[in-house]
Amino acid sequence: MNSNFDIIIVGGGAAGFFTAINIVENNPHIKVAILERGKSVLEKVRISGGGRCNVTHACFVPNDLVKFYPRGEKELRGPFHQFCSGDTIEWFEKHGVELKIEDDGRMFPTTDNSQTIINCFLIAVKKLKIEVLTGQSVQSIFKGNDYWKVETNHETYSCQKLIMTTGSNPKIWEMLQNIGHTIVSPVPSLFTFNIKDSRIAALMGVSAFAKVKVKDTKLEAVGPLLITHWGMSGPGILRLSAWGAIILAEKKYQFIIQVNWLGDATFEATLEQLKELKHEHAKKVVSKKSPFELPNRLWESLVLASQIDSEVKWADLSKTQLTNLASQLTNGEFQVNGKSTFKEEFVTAGGIDLKEIHFKTMESKLHENLFFAGEIVNIDAITGGFNFQNAWTSGFIVANSVVD
Known part of the structure; x- marks a missing residue:
């Protein structure tokens, strides 16, 4: 030859x-x-x-x-x-x-x-x-x-x-x-986040359009977020992992993310909206149905995480509970402990x-x-x-x- x-x-x-x-x-x-x-x-x-x-x-x-x-x-x-x-x-x-x-x-x-x-x-x-x-x-x-x-x-x-x-x-x-x-x-550049958190533990397969930030950095991404059995994935998370590849490696994949489940909505605007809902839906049970474009299972989980029992009606929400809920919706903090390779696409x-x-x-x-x-x-x-x-x-x- x-x-x-x-x-x-x-x-x-x-x-x-x-x-x-x-x-x-x-x-x-x-x-x-x-x-x-x-x-x-x-x-x-x-x-x-x-x-x-x-x-x-x-x-x-x-x-x-x-x-x-x-x-x-x-x-x-x-x-x-x-x-x-x-x-x-x-x-x-x-x-x-x-x-x-x-x-x-x-x-x-x-x-x-x-x-x-x-x-x-x-x-x-x-x-x-x-x-x-x-x-x-x-x-x-x-x-x-x-x-x-x-x-x-x-x-x-x-x-x-x-x-x-x-x-x-x-x-x-x-x-x-x-x-x-x-x-x-x-x-590594494309990876998913390992997160153990009671708020998402039972929500495997649930997806929402969210804004995700890495706390105390300028890193943020917007896109569909998918909850998996090991944490979070989906285009929004993968985008964040690509742009943050070097910073997140330096952090040894231990960091906090802040999730805004409502995309660009601010805490203040969301709190106002919740106050209006308190009047509009006074007799309805808070956890039953999401008033936002969120899957009901996710909404229910965030309601419970805001110290609101599953049978509480809108009219009975306290100021603290409304504040908690606005915070969970627009700025939920999740601890990331490690990463997983995205499919085989290393x-x-x-x-x-x-x-x-x-x-x-x-x-x-x-x-x-x-x-x-x-x-x-x-x-x-x-x-x-x-x-x-x-x-x-x-x-x-x-x-x-x-x-x-």
């Missing part, structure tokens, strides 16, 4: 395949190989989006799209002007995969099956004669005068241009550190320092002919198809840059 290639891509995931396909489609004469350490390729694609593959997000304006990236917002502005979500849809359509938009903006293949995306990539690499070599664990990389050497557990390969698409792989980060790159230490903040990359080409500023795509760099996004969009965009830019 020939171990010399024009271009070697290390990492057989979404970014690696997308980069390889785009290179050879534009330049059929170029010899490209993908090296993958595992037995199979595209494993993260397979499990993403609950096995449906959340390909991208229906946000088509680059300056809006960048706002979903806690790390990389500034750097991705230029790249997204070159290849954005609309280009992703077009690219997959051209390759026989139709995408659909869900209500929350997430985009999936119409088949609702990640295998559709995997097959699309596998068919393309076969057709383009891109070599996919599995079970290749990279042991070292070496830069010669005008070539790169990549040593794996099986073979030593050489190439003119080397593209790294290995995601959050500490071993590869260490190799890049050895040749001068700075690695921002990885910390995303980390961290990677190659963004200052060491040319974002017009995704080439290393330290080494010529060394390129990066995907999550290997210190870019990450909230959940919703944004991490994949970064993979497609950076892969597209690399594919256009490696060929002179």
Whole structure:
């Protein structure tokens, strides 16, 4: 087997395949190989989006799209002007995969099956004669005068241009550190909060649109909050975990969150509203039905937490009880003790320092002919198809840059 290639891509995931396909489609004469350490390729694609593959997000304006990236917002502005979500849809359509938009903006293949995306990539690499070599664990990389050497557990390969698409792989980060790159230490980015609290103990599966703040910080997020058997999850919590990745790691995942179950409503306005309800619903039992857009079970739990018995009528509420209830509704404090990984979507903040990359080409500023795509760099996004969009965009830019 020939171990010399024009271009070697290390990492057989979404970014690696997308980069390889785009290179050879534009330049059929170029010899490209993908090296993958595992037995199979595209494993993260397979499990993403609950096995449906959340390909991208229906946000088509680059300056809006960048706002979903806690790390990389500034750097991705230029790249997204070159290849954005609309280009992703077009690219997959051209390759026989139709995408659909869900209500929350997430985009999936119409088949609702990640295998559709995997097959699309596998068919393309076969057709383009891109070599996919599995079970290749990279042991070292070496830069010669005008070539790169990549040593794996099986073979030593050489190439003119080397593209790294290995995601959050500490071993590869260490190799890049050895040749001068700075690695921002990885910390988990998308996670749910572990909370043991009597107010939510029996409410598994209940969801509400809420505003969540981390006490004594500027961190806050708004969105659906889902109560789970271990605590809290849902888009609002995941957003907070992404934006707060570094701060929350420093706190060792021990902190207090303040939940406003009524979104933007203030304590004062809510207290006034409760006073009006006391007159309007005088003869009704407080805990029976939520007067706000809240699930009744959650309302009942917050009423009990305000020291109001389950049979008390509105007319009988004391000033203290009204104040307690307004406080539980707009500023309930919950102690977080630890985190849990969100489904299988383990995303980390961290990677190659963004200052060491040319974002017009995704080439290393330290080494010529060394390129990066995907999550290997210190870019990450909230959940919703944004991490994949970064993979497609950076892969597209690399594919256009490696060929002179």
